[in-house]
Amino acid sequence: MGTTEKIREIAAGLLRDGKVDVVIGYGPGTLPLRSTPLFARTVEEAERLIWDATCGNNLAVYLPGRKDRVGIVVKGCDSRAVVQLIHENQIAREQVFVIGVPCAGIIDRRQVEAAVEREIRAAREEGAELVVEGDGWSRRFNREEVLYGACRTCRHNNPVLYDALAGEPLPPRDGGPTLVEIWEKKPAGERRDFILSEMARCIRCYACRNACPMCYCTECFVDSSTPRWLGRATDAGENLFFQIGRVLHLAGRCVACGACSRACPMDIKLGLLLGKMNKDVLELFGHEAGLNPEEPPALNAFRPDDPETFLLGK
Amino acid sequence: MSVTTLTAGVMSREDLARLLAGPASEGQLTAPVRVAPEVVLFVPVRDPDAITLDYVNSTVPPKEYLFPRAEKILGWRGSGPQPELVLPPEPQPLVLFGVRPCDLRAITVLEPVFGGPYPDLYWRRRRELTTIVGLGCTEPGPYCFCVAWGISPVAAPEADLMLTPLEPPAAGGYLVAVQSAKGEELLRRSGVGLEAAGTEPGVLRERRAAELTARFRRLIDPTGVERAAERLFEHPYWRELARRCLGCGICTFLCPTCHCFNVIDRTAPDGSGGRYRCWDSCLFERFTLQASGHNPRPTRAERLRNRLLHKLSYHRTRYGLEGCTGCGRCVAACPVNIDIAEVVADLKGLMT
Numbered sequence: 282m283g284t285t286e287k288i289r290e291i292a293a294g295l296l297r298d299g300k301v302d303v304v305i306g307y308g309p310g311t312l313p314l315r316s317t318p319l320f321a322r323t324v325e326e327a328e329r330l331i332w333d334a335t336c337g338n339n340l341a342v343y344l345p346g347r348k349d350r351v352g353i354v355v356k357g358c359d360s361r362a363v364v365q366l367i368h369e370n371q372i373a374r375e376q377v378f379v380i381g382v383p384c385a386g387i388i389d390r391r392q393v394e395a396a397v398e399r400e401i402r403a404a405r406e407e408g409a410e411l412v413v414e415g416d417g418w419s420r421r422f423n424r425e426e427v428l429y430g431a432c433r434t435c436r437h438n439n440p441v442l443y444d445a446l447a448g449e450p451l452p453p454r455d456g457g458p459t460l461v462e463i464w465e466k467k468p469a470g471e472r473r474d475f476i477l478s479e480m481a482r483c484i485r486c487y488a489c490r491n492a493c494p495m496c497y498c499t500e501c502f503v504d505s506s507t508p509r510w511l512g513r514a515t516d517a518g519e520n521l522f523f524q525i526g527r528v529l530h531l532a533g534r535c536v537a538c539g540a541c542s543r544a545c546p547m548d549i550k551l552g553l554l555l556g557k558m559n560k561d562v563l564e565l566f567g568h569e570a571g572l573n574p575e576e577p578p579a580l581n582a583f584r585p586d587d588p589e590t591f592l593l594g595k
Numbered sequence: 596m597s598v599t600t601l602t603a604g605v606m607s608r609e610d611l612a613r614l615l616a617g618p619a620s621e622g623q624l625t626a627p628v629r630v631a632p633e634v635v636l637f638v639p640v641r642d643p644d645a646i647t648l649d650y651v652n653s654t655v656p657p658k659e660y661l662f663p664r665a666e667k668i669l670g671w672r673g674s675g676p677q678p679e680l681v682l683p684p685e686p687q688p689l690v691l692f693g694v695r696p697c698d699l700r701a702i703t704v705l706e707p708v709f710g711g712p713y714p715d716l717y718w719r720r721r722r723e724l725t726t727i728v729g730l731g732c733t734e735p736g737p738y739c740f741c742v743a744w745g746i747s748p749v750a751a752p753e754a755d756l757m758l759t760p761l762e763p764p765a766a767g768g769y770l771v772a773v774q775s776a777k778g779e780e781l782l783r784r785s786g787v788g789l790e791a792a793g794t795e796p797g798v799l800r801e802r803r804a805a806e807l808t809a810r811f812r813r814l815i816d817p818t819g820v821e822r823a824a825e826r827l828f829e830h831p832y833w834r835e836l837a838r839r840c841l842g843c844g845i846c847t848f849l850c851p852t853c854h855c856f857n858v859i860d861r862t863a864p865d866g867s868g869g870r871y872r873c874w875d876s877c878l879f880e881r882f883t884l885q886a887s888g889h890n891p892r893p894t895r896a897e898r899l900r901n902r903l904l905h906k907l908s909y910h911r912t913r914y915g916l917e918g919c920t921g922c923g924r925c926v927a928a929c930p931v932n933i934d935i936a937e938v939v940a941d942l943k944g945l946m947t
Contacts (some may be wrong), residue, residue, distance in 0.1 A: 309931060310932045311933075311934040311936070311937045312664035312737055312738070312926070312934075313927070315735070315932045316932065317931055317933075318839045318931050319836050320839075338930065338931060342841065343838075391633040392632075392633070394633075394737070395633050396633055398649070399734070400735060400736065400737045400812065402812065416810070470810075473600050482630065482631070482636075484633065484655060484848050484849075485844075485845050485848075486843050486844040486845045486847075486848045486849075486876070487844055487846045487879075488843035488844070488928075488930055490748075491741075491841040491843040492841055492843070492930050504880075509859075516665075535693040540930075543930065544843070544845075545656075546630045546654060546839075546845050546849060547631075547632045547634055547654065547655075548632070548633045558895050592841075595674055
C-alpha cells in the first residue's frame with residue numbers, strides 16, 4: 282500500500298470512528314508540482330488526501346488555538362513543530378492525532394521551473410527521478426538535486442512524534458554540511474553584504490511569518506502601532522530589523538522546516554539566519570527545538586549551573 | 596480601449612540596445628533584470644546588456660514605478676509648533692522597458708482609481724514622466740491566463756512604444772508600434788529607424804496574438820462571475836477557502852492592480868521626520884481594524900472574500916473594468932495554492 286492510500290485509510294478510520302473532527306492533510310494542487318492543504322471532515326473528503334514530493338506546507342501552522350480534535354499529516358520537520366506547539370501550550374497532546382510520514386524531501390518547484398524555462402504540463406516521480414513534461418518535450422531530474430535546500434541537508438526526515446505512521450521509516454539522511462556551516466566560514470564583511478542584499482529584496486508581505494507554525498503571536502511586533510517598532514517603508518535596514526526580530530523570537534523554537542524560505546516570493550535565503558540561530562542554540566544549550574516531547578524548550582529551562590559564558594566570559 | 600498607432604514598423608534585435616542606450620546612459624532606464632536565480636525584477640539599469648529578455652513575467656509587477664511601495668510625500672525638520680516643511684525630491688523622467696501586456700492593462704485598471712474626478716498628484720506626475728516600452732510575450736507561463744480577460748499577449752494600448760517579438764524569437768526582431776508622442780520622442784532620440792513590415796502591422800500583430808493565444812492552457816471563462824458578489828456573498832465557500840489562507844500579503848503585493856495604501860509618519864528622535872504612503876494589504880488583519888477595536892472583516896474569510904470579489908466583481912461594477920489581468924503572479928506565489936482561476940470556476944459552478 283502506498284503512502285497516499287495509507288493516509289486515506291488512517292484518516293477515514295479516524296473520521297468514521299469520530300476520533301477527530303477534521304484531518305488536515307494535503308490535496309491535489311491546481312497545477313503540476315503543486316499540492317494544497319486539505320481539511321477533510323468526512324470519510325468521502327478523506328479520499329481526496331494525497332502524499333507526494335510536492336507536499337511541502339508545514340500543516341502545523343493550522344494548529345495553534347484550535348478547539349477541535351484534529352488529525353494532522355506531518356513530515357519529520359512538521360512533527361517537530363507539533364511537539365514544540367504542545368510544549369508551548371498552543372494545542373493539547375490529546376487533541377491531536379499525528380499521522381506521521383517518513384519524508385524523502387520536497388521538490389523545489391521554482392528551481393525546476395527555472396531549469397526547464399517552459400510550461401510544465403505534468404510531473405511525476407519515478408524512483409529516484411522526477412519527470413516533468415510539457416508540450417512535446419520531457420525532462421528527467423535526479424530527485425535529490427531539485428529538493429529544497431532545507432530538505433537536502435535535513436537530519437530529521439522521520440517524524441519524531443506520531444500516533445500512526447503511513448509508511449516505513451527511512452534511513453536517516455546525511456546531506457553533508459549545511460548552508461550555514463559553509464556560509465559562516467566566510468569573512469564577516471562578505472556575510473553582511475550578502476544579508477543586506479538579500480534583505481533589500483524583501484517586500485514585507487510577511488509570508489515567511491504567516492507560513493511559520495511558531496509565529497502565532499496575536500500581535501506581531503511589526504504590526505504594533507503603540508508603540509510602533511517598525512514602519513512600513515521597505516528599505517534593507519527596516520527589512521533586516523523585521524527579519525532579525527523574527528529570528529530572535531524563534532530562538533530555540535525554530536524547527537528548521539524551511540516553510541519561511543519556501544513561502545518567500547523573493548527567494549530570500551531566510552534559512553541562513555535561522556540556521557545560524559539554531560546552530561548557536563545547539564552549541565550553547567545542547568537543544569534542538571521539537572525533537573524530544575519530554576525535554577523542555579531551551580528558553581523554558583533553568584539550570585543553576587548554567588555557565589552563561591555569553592554573559593560572564595569563559 | 597482601441598490602440599492608437601501613430602506609425603509602426605520593424606526593428607532588429609540589435610536596434611533594441613540602441614533604443615535603450617540613451618536612457619541607460621542618462622540613468623533613466625528601468626528594465627527587467629534577473630537578480631536571483633528565480634527572481635526577475637524591474638530595476639534601474641545603466642548597461643542594457645544587464646537586461647534579461649528571458650522571462651515570462653517579473654516577480655513583482657512594475658506598478659511600483661508609478662505607485663511606489665513607500666513614497667515619501669512630505670518631510671519636516673525640527674519639532675515644536677512650526678517645524679520646517681521639506682518637500683521630497685521631484686520624481687525624475689523614466690523609461691520603463693519590458694512591460695508585459697497584462698501589466699500594461701493594469702495601468703488602465705488603476706487609472707480611474709488614481710486619475711478619476713480627484714486625481715492623485717503622485718500617480719499623475721509619475722505617469723507624465725514615464726515613457727513605457729511594452730514588450731509582447733513569446734511564451735505563456737504556466738500560471739498565465741490574460742487571454743481569459745480579453746488581453747492580447749502581444750499588444751497593449753497603454754504602452755508609448757509597443758514591441759511585438761517576431762518569429763523566430765532570437766533573430767526576428769520586433770514589430771514596433773509608436774502609440775504616443777512620448778514613444779515617438781524616444782524613438783527619434785535613439786536614431787533607430789523603423790523598416791516597413793512585409794505584412795500590414797495590424798495583421799501581423801493579430802496573427803502573432805492568435806498563435807500565442809492558442810498555446811495558453813489555463814482556459815477559464817470568467818463571464819458572469821461578477822454576480823458572485825450578490826449571489827454568493829454569504830456562501831460558506833469563502834470560509835472553506837479561507838481555512839487554507841495564511842493571511843500573508845503575497846497576492847496583494849504581487850498583484851499589478853492592487854492599490855491599497857496606508858499613510859504613516861516616521862519621526863526621528865530629534866523630531867524631524869517624513870510622511871510616507873506605503874502599500875497595504877486587505878489580507879492583513881489590521882487593514883480594517885478600527886480605533887474602537889471593532890473589525891468589520893474579523894476573519895480571513897471576510898478578508899479573502901474582499902480581495903477576490905474586488906478583483907472579480909467590485910472593480911467592474913464601479914469602473915466597468917476587470918480587476919484581474921490574468922498575470923498569474925498570485926497563483927504562482929501563493930504558499931498554499933489558492934488559485935484565482937480555480938475560484939472563478941468554483942464560483943461559476945456554485946451559481947449554475
